[in-house]
Amino acid sequence: xxxxxxxxxxxxxxxxxxxxxxxxxxxxxxxxxxxxxxxxxxxxxxxxxxxxxxxxxxxxxxxxxxxxxxxxxxxxxxxxxxxxxxxxxxxxxxxxxxxxxxxxxxxxxxxxxxxxxxxxxxxxxxxxxxxxxxxxxxxxxxxxxxxxxxxxxxxxxxxxxxxxxxxxxxxxx
Amino acid sequence: xxxxxxxxxxxxxxxxxxxxxxxxxxxxxxxxxxxxxxxxxxxxxxxxxxxxxxxxxxxxxxxxxxxxxxxxxxxxxxxxxxxxxxxxxxxxxxxxxxxxxxxxxxxxxxxxxxxxxxxxxxxxxxxxxxxxxxxxxxxxxxxxxxxxxxxxxxxxxxxxxxxxxxxxxxxxxxxxxxxxxxxxxxxxxxxxxxxxxxxxxxxxxxxxxxxxxxxxxxxxxxxxxxxxxxxxxxxxxxxxxxxxxxxxxxxxxxxxxxxxxxxxxxxxxxxxxxxxxxxxxxxxxxxxxxxxxxxxxxxxxx
Numbered sequence: 001x002x003x004x005x006x007x008x009x010x011x012x013x014x015x016x017x018x019x020x021x022x023x024x025x026x027x028x029x030x031x032x033x034x035x036x037x038x039x040x041x042x043x044x045x046x047x048x049x050x051x052x053x054x055x056x057x058x059x060x061x062x063x064x065x066x067x068x069x070x071x072x073x074x075x076x077x078x079x080x081x082x083x084x085x086x087x088x089x090x091x092x093x094x095x096x097x098x099x100x101x102x103x104x105x106x107x108x109x110x111x112x113x114x115x116x117x118x119x120x121x122x123x124x125x126x127x128x129x130x131x132x133x134x135x136x137x138x139x140x141x142x143x144x145x146x147x148x149x150x151x152x153x154x155x156x157x158x159x160x161x162x163x164x165x166x167x168x169x170x171x172x173x
Numbered sequence: 174x175x176x177x178x179x180x181x182x183x184x185x186x187x188x189x190x191x192x193x194x195x196x197x198x199x200x201x202x203x204x205x206x207x208x209x210x211x212x213x214x215x216x217x218x219x220x221x222x223x224x225x226x227x228x229x230x231x232x233x234x235x236x237x238x239x240x241x242x243x244x245x246x247x248x249x250x251x252x253x254x255x256x257x258x259x260x261x262x263x264x265x266x267x268x269x270x271x272x273x274x275x276x277x278x279x280x281x282x283x284x285x286x287x288x289x290x291x292x293x294x295x296x297x298x299x300x301x302x303x304x305x306x307x308x309x310x311x312x313x314x315x316x317x318x319x320x321x322x323x324x325x326x327x328x329x330x331x332x333x334x335x336x337x338x339x340x341x342x343x344x345x346x347x348x349x350x351x352x353x354x355x356x357x358x359x360x361x362x363x364x365x366x367x368x369x370x371x372x373x374x375x376x377x378x379x380x381x382x383x384x385x386x387x388x389x390x391x392x393x394x395x396x397x398x399x400x401x402x403x404x405x406x407x408x409x410x411x412x413x414x415x416x417x418x419x420x421x422x423x424x425x426x427x428x429x430x431x432x433x434x435x436x437x438x439x440x441x442x443x444x445x446x447x448x449x450x451x452x453x454x455x456x457x458x459x460x461x462x463x464x465x466x467x468x469x470x471x472x473x474x475x
Contacts, residue, residue: 005423005461006450009435011400012442012467014407014414019399020443024423025390025432032431033424034394037453039404040417086414120456129416131455 006037040084040131041163045076047170049160050088057152058098058124064148071108071171072162073142079165082134085119085147088157096124096150099160101135104144108173116143124150137166144173174225174232176216183218185228241286241376245383250370251360258365262470264311265325265434269386270373271315272356274349278379282348286376287312287358289343291369297341307363308371309335310345315355322432323386324357325473337363357386390432396421400441408467409446409457420453432475435464442467445474 009020026032049070056063072081085099100122103114115122119130137143149156162170176182187194189210200207205219220228238244249268256266272285289310296302312333313324324330335345349356358373375383398419406417425431433445446463448454464472 002424002426003449004451005425006448006452006454007421007423007433008409008416008418008446008448008454009398009421009472010408010415010418010444010446011405011437012408012411012444014405015402016400016405016407016441017402018437018439018441019397020435020437022396022398022433022435022445023389024394024396025434026392026394026425027390027429028427029392031392031426031429032394033426034396035422035424036398037420037422039419040453084416125456127456129414129455131416 007034041082041161044080044163044165045167047162047164047168049162049170049172050158052155052157053147055147055149055153055156058148058150061152063152064146065110065112068147068158069108069110069173070145070147070160070162071104071142071173072137072145072164073169073171074137074139074164074166075169076139076167077165078138079136080134081137081143081162081164081166081168082117082132083145083163084129084131084161086129086159086161088159089155090149090153090157091155092149092151092153094126095128095153095156096126097128097130098122098124098148098150099130099132100146100148101132102144102146104142106142108142108144108171110144110146124148137164137168139166174218174220175235176218177233179216180214182214182216183220183224185220185224187219187221187224189218236286238374238376241378243377243380245375245381246372247383247385248370248372250368251362251365252368253365256365259363260327260361262327262468263325263436263473264327264359264361265323265389265473268360269323270358271320271384271386272358272375273320273382274354274356274377275380278349278377278381279351279354281379282350283377283379285347285349285356285381287345287347288374288376289345289360290372290374291341291343292371293341294367304364304366305339306365306367306369307337307339308369309337309343309361309363311335311359311361312345312347313357313359314353315357317355320355320357321387322475323389324359325434325471326468330357335361337361389434390430408444416453416455422451423447430475433464433473435472437470440469442469443472444468445472447474
């Protein structure tokens with residue numbers, strides 16, 4: 001029975017540059033097939049938001065909507081959108097984070113009953129980096145991204161990468 | 174003592190011309206025939222300790238290979254093109270041999286003597302060389318699992334660090350311990366600049382087997398890539414951009430052993446991680462194997 005694996009090659013420092021060669025040895029003649037996977041967001045429009053903010057924590061803390069909110073409005077057609085949230089520095093070194101997409105109106109007010117996607121199915125993780133699954137967005141529709149930490153945090157430096165097939169307008173609320 | 178020119182012996186005290194020194198009792202005690210010695214000049218002679226200290230600055234002690242009951246000899250060459258100039262970071266391209274000691278050898282803590290004889294080249298003979306090959310061998314201790322593949326990293330399993338020498342003869346002596354069932358002998362050059370050929374002779378007082386280390390698995394798929402500003406995401410657990418790193422899908426049709434060997438041209442520290450997944454991975458919760466610690470210039474996993 002066949003199986004599929006994903007190989008990740010990395011260097012120690014972000015931004016390290018250099019050519020590499022990898023030999024993959026196996027027993028069978030045509031037993032192993034290796035294919036390059038598209039880079040994250042390849043062929044998507046990329047938008048980056050970097051800020052230092054405070055976080056009001058998850059919904060249990062009662063001020064979820066006071067977290068950083070960003071609206072993505074499709075202005076160039078219809079297609080797929082997803083996002084990655086990277087924590088650069090934080091007052092809490094084990095900051096558990098989450099990123100969720102909600103449907104919203106033209107003013108960017110999210111419909112909390114209309115969650116479209118959430119990283120790790122809504123579970124907060126301290127991995128330092130989370131990515132959402134893709135959602136579909138129609139021409140001129142808007143979706144609202146809410147960035148949050150599990151516990152309230154006074155200082156979080158983050159980088160949000162938004163990948164959108166249609167050209168989009170990014171609005172920081 | 175022996176004059177290495179095999180003639181012209183010492184002519185002082187206790188020499189073959191010093192008849193006053195050689196009493197019959199002394200000749201009998203050391204098995205020396207004074208009259209016979211006078212008739213031949215093979216460069217062998219006796220000398221008293223005080224005179225030895227006075228007239229000699231150094232001596233070489235010869236050894237007798239026939240003292241070892243078990244011996245194995247193999248001949249090979251190491252082309253310049255095989256492996257990097259320096260094996261500082263990885264040794265998988267170096268000639269490697271595996272030595273399996275018998276239970277008797279382990280029990281008796283036998284001696285193993287490894288003699289590497291680098292064959293002379295024409296340039297050696299006519300003295301027409303601007304550089305000299307410095308060769309040695311390192312000994313690694315392996316587990317039973319490790320003998321199914323080659324040694325990649327130069328250090329973790331090393332127990333004897335050979336000394337590089339431009340002498341065409343390199344000798345490494347080792348007394349095995351109970352943990353030395355599986356040993357690896359890895360040839361190493363200080364700075365490789367020419368093809369060399371050599372003979373390895375292994376001697377021991379107890380049985381052993383000696384054979385070339387296995388090659389990597391036979392089927393080889395070669396990937397070439399580069400870390401560039403768009404995909405160089407940094408180390409796992411160190412950089413939040415880790416999952417931006419290059420990712421490859423590996424489809425395996427039937428159960429197989431896999432080995433992965435990654436090399437970089439520059440002195441980056443690198444790592445390989447393999448997860449069970451179908452799409453790009455965003456966490457390592459399904460990692461099944463990897464190369465472990467980040468290492469300069471090379472990463473290996475199996």
